Amino acid sequence: MMQISRLLLLITIVFTSLQGYSQKNKVNLTGVVLTNLGKPAEGVSVSFKGTTYATLTNSKGEYRISAETGDYILLITNVGFKTTAAAVSLKQGGKPTQNITMEEDMAALSEVAVTGKSKVQRAREQAYNITSVDLKKIYNTSADLNQVLNKTTGVRIREYGGLGSAFNFSLNGFSGNQVKFFLDGVPMDSYGSALTLNNIPVNMAERIDVYKGVVPIELGADALGGAVNIVTNKNVNRYIDASYSYGSFNTHRAAINTRFSGCDGFIANINAFANYSDNDYKVDVSIVDKNTSKFLPEQKYKHFHDAYKSGTIMAEAGFKNRSFADYLLVGFAMAGNKKEIQQGRTMQKVVGQAFTDSNSFITSLKYKKDNLFAKGLSVNINSTYALVNSRSIDTSSRVYDWTGNYVYRQFAGTNDKGELGNKTMYVYDEENAQVNTNLKYQLNDQHSLAINYSYLGYKRKATNEYLTIVDLGEPTINKNILGLGYNFSGLDNRLAITAFGKMFGLTTEMIANNVTQSTSSTNYGYGSTAAYRLSDKFQIKGSYEHAYRLPSAVEMLGDGLTVNSNIGLKPESSDNANLGLAFLTQKNKNQFSAETSLIYREAKDFIREKQDGDRTVYENLQNVQITGIDGVLRYGYKDLVTFEVNGTYQKSLNKNKYKTGTNSPDALYDAQLPNVPIFYGNADLTFNFKNIKYKDDRLSLNVSANYIDAFYLTWPVLGSLETKRAIPEQFTENAMVSYSFLNGKYNLAFECRNITDVKVYDYFKVQKPGRAFSVKFRYFLQ
Amino acid sequence: MFTNKFQKCFALAILALTTFSCSSDDNATKEEPTTTNSKYIASYWLDDYTQYILDFNSIDKLMTGEISAKGVGIEQGGSCFPANNTFFALSTEDEGSVSFHLNSAGKLVQGGKLAFESSYAVGYTDDKKMINIGATWDGSSSDYELMIYNPNTISIDARKFNDFVVSPENKKVLYWPTGAAVSGDKLFVPVYIKDVTDGTNKILSSDATVRVYKYPSLEYVTTIKDARTNAIGLYYTNTGIVQTESGDIYTFSSNANAGGYPPTAVSSGVLRIKKGDAKFDPGYFFDIESSTLKGKVLAAYPLGGEKVFISYIPNSVDTKDTYYSFLSTQTIFKSAILDLAAKTIIPVTDLPDHGGDEFFGLGSMYVENGKAYKSFVTGKEARVYQIDIATGTAKAGALIKEGLYLPAIAKLTF
16 A cells, blocks of 8 residues: 555656656645654655655755645655645745654554554665664564564574573674674674673564674674664653563563653653563483493473573663754663573583572663754764672582482592583673764765764673683673764665675783783774665665674683683684575465565674683684575465565575695595574564454464574584584464453564474574473553 | 404405415405405594595505595594494594495495494494494593494494492492403493583592493493503593504503503503403503603503503603693604513614604504504604504605695505
8 A cells, every 4th residue: 555655656756756847837845754753754745635746865864855836735644744735836946845743643653553664674675784673563473582583584593492491692603702783883892791682572672673694883883794783662652661571481471671751852762571481391311220320211301400590670761852862861770680590501411409690780871862963963972880790509419310310520529520610609890981972974965974882892891710720810801893884876766875884993911920911903894785766666786894703701701611712712713704685576365575685794703612621612613604584474364464484594604725724635625514594584473453353452372483404513514414403494373362451552462483392403403492381461551 | 453453454364365365366466456356544633623534555654655535535523433443433523423444446435424422432343343332531420331332234243321420339430441452252341530510621540540341231330440551541632552463452551641540659551451351461561651761651552462552651751730631732652562471671773752642542553564664753844654563763754835644545356
């Protein structure tokens, strides 16, 4: 519908411009369209009712529309806003102006069907290779952000178990620290383990933007292979969104998100959530007979030491739309968690006492002002200061088995092995200061310049009761990243081009054994993106970046537990190129879209974890080439049915010509890397029924499926396949039914994950939960 | 030791069989009998510590072309040892130790699994079993466990704890085992001394020392010492003690930085414990350091009869910079063949200077028909070499593609 009106609009624009040549008695009407927050509204349709005269506003909200003299009704329409009309009179020789402020359409935010281009669709149309996940559609699910993201193309999240377990986020072959996470543009690196994707409930955010490969300079990051930006809801002035869910394995999740806005521009946000689970799901393992040392046949055993709890409260207060600031917000957040550990690297090692916990305290300041000092100059500053205290405790000499029984370790002594490795009581306090500043100057309709400066200061103090030699002292890491960008948009917004350069500075200092070691390096990155709308239906986009990633604190300094330090670690670099094609069409009430992208990554000095005795150490090593293709097809019929299917195929090849530390040829040159998922996909089908019993009630039925092909823990080319340690091929199905009434005020959802109760693995011999049920109640009021 | 003996016995049996069949039936086909009911098995380690167990129909496969695990081999962790017609992957990892054998179709298959908590020294017994010694690496406990692994039943036949403390007054100075060998009713465990007082595993200089136990009861008998040379063997390689065909036990003391020991004024050399004795033979010392080799013996592998193959480092090369370098691929080692009874030396020729054995020793040399086979890292590449036992001449064999070592080579029958 909206699509057609857009098409018509574009046609009209073309006609209008043609008319511009043929008719000379026209009068120009100009003006600015602002949102109710006073921000320029870009891409808004401006037309004269009953005529073919129409145009779109530019990024400053400005428009210019020409017509013959006469009286008209000016119509301003945009998704998410109420249509605004104004009477105008065009007289010969006059220079009329008409500024409009649009009002938000609250209905759009209370989940009433929105057709046409949503913010998500707009995000997808950026020149970056981006996948934007619309969370509003799935607010009733009990899933956390990890489970949601795991359904998107190019993304694979590998978890070690149930709620709160450690996980590894991989994006088109890059993983771990190579991908950066942001909450409203603020890096989450320093937030601690209680504020990660598997803790955050879906209700807290509006959408998630997944940048694959090239990352915009605004994020100020040194990501190698992409970034994930969680965008919270900013448009509703006052609301409460409270939810509670209960599910299998004694899992409870509660969340409350609320915002208050005063008429004087005062605004306050509170987000709080808590998670708890016993994670006492069953796994299939064999235990060892204590007398004969022989392995017994596999049986089902329950996890007995895997409970997780976490809690977070985030509060933010300040002003919006005041003369000195578009917004100025001061925030404070507190988060904590405790995770019991059930197993070692595989299920064969059973743990019954070790645990980790952490506490984070974060303060933040956010400031934004458009037209500061000069028209078109906007500034945006985000800064955080975070203190994180983490502990890893492994002091038990017990050797547990899956029945929950234990014996004392024979070869433990008093000071030797704990359950996972050497005994430890490792405590570390981290101090993080982070500032991200963006300056943008809009030269005119088509050209703008942007500067980003971001600083990260990190300091750590570690203690370990079991370490006789304290080797780390107080290490510090300082990162400075400067970005310069240029944006062009033209041809009626059909073409968008960005070019940018980045400078990465890294200085580190570490005192070990009374010797001060320091390093410093400066690297330069650059890139460009372009998107071109071939027609109303087709968009083509391409991007390239020469990216650097500076090593993280753990990679350089270790964790005192299982990872040794390597202060000399160099930044890793990658050349990332993407080519994407998007197609969107609508006929009658059917909507169909398709997107595909090709990726190419050439990574050098890849930072990888290497075995170093009992521990591991990060080192610059591999040269890796990643190529891949992913695609998604979406179909919708009115608001009744939506269907999506996506798939990702990627190859990660070793490009080391020589064996490590030698000059002998590496026989595994060009071989697929081990332990990297290669092919996976998802399908999702939703039915929505409205006005079933009451007016404005809504029933949704959703089924989804996930497929992943087998991959191997070790080099896939080596060994005969049937004997290899494999993460097997898996197919899982989930279902959800949710019912909302009173216009979305009350919501009830029932969900079943892994319906067929298949054995699920993300890691070798680490079984994940089987079939799980949950029920969620959600209350939404604005 | 037993594998070698076993292989010899087997070779002899085949030989006898061949001769017999030939003499009894002149029309019998003269095909290669050694390849019909047997296979060669090798474990193959990669840089990243993954291991593939490969099998070959003919010994020629070790001598020609390339050895690669591309698309072949059983993926299996652990240290592999040939044990009574099985190939045993001994692992203290969570996945357990696995015994492999050839099934009736000649396919290498998994027999059974066993869990070991600790393994620091291993060796063979006369009755085709294996000794495993579990210990606490940081020295916080001096009670080590000796056990007898039975490859036939894939189970532990006997186990016994023993206190490895040097003197009961100081629990921080301990003996650490470097190998094991059984001759008759005695188990010999060579050891070095380490001091864990300051939390580090400091190795002290010591005389050549062997702890003696009854076999198979595993009861401690005595600790014997000899001041003519110093500590025997290397940490984890189990290559410091060899039983020859006569049943005599020979021990090898490196007195070398490369072996991880602080050298002393004594010489690197070989001592003997005569069959049936529980003491060093006072009339026997084979001084390698001042022999024509002018080197320090790091590891020894039985070649049959009274002969051994040794890896040594020239005296001039062994400095503080080469400390523990038996673990490195630096090409600073040479090789020779010793006749231990006759005290004669044949230097190995045509074998380039090579790297150390890393953690691989016992089981890494395979002997057949007067030839010995072992892999060596020689700088830019790693290859199998065939060494003629009579002449000491080495011949380059297959190139090892992805990895650097074949830690165990054996022949199994079905």
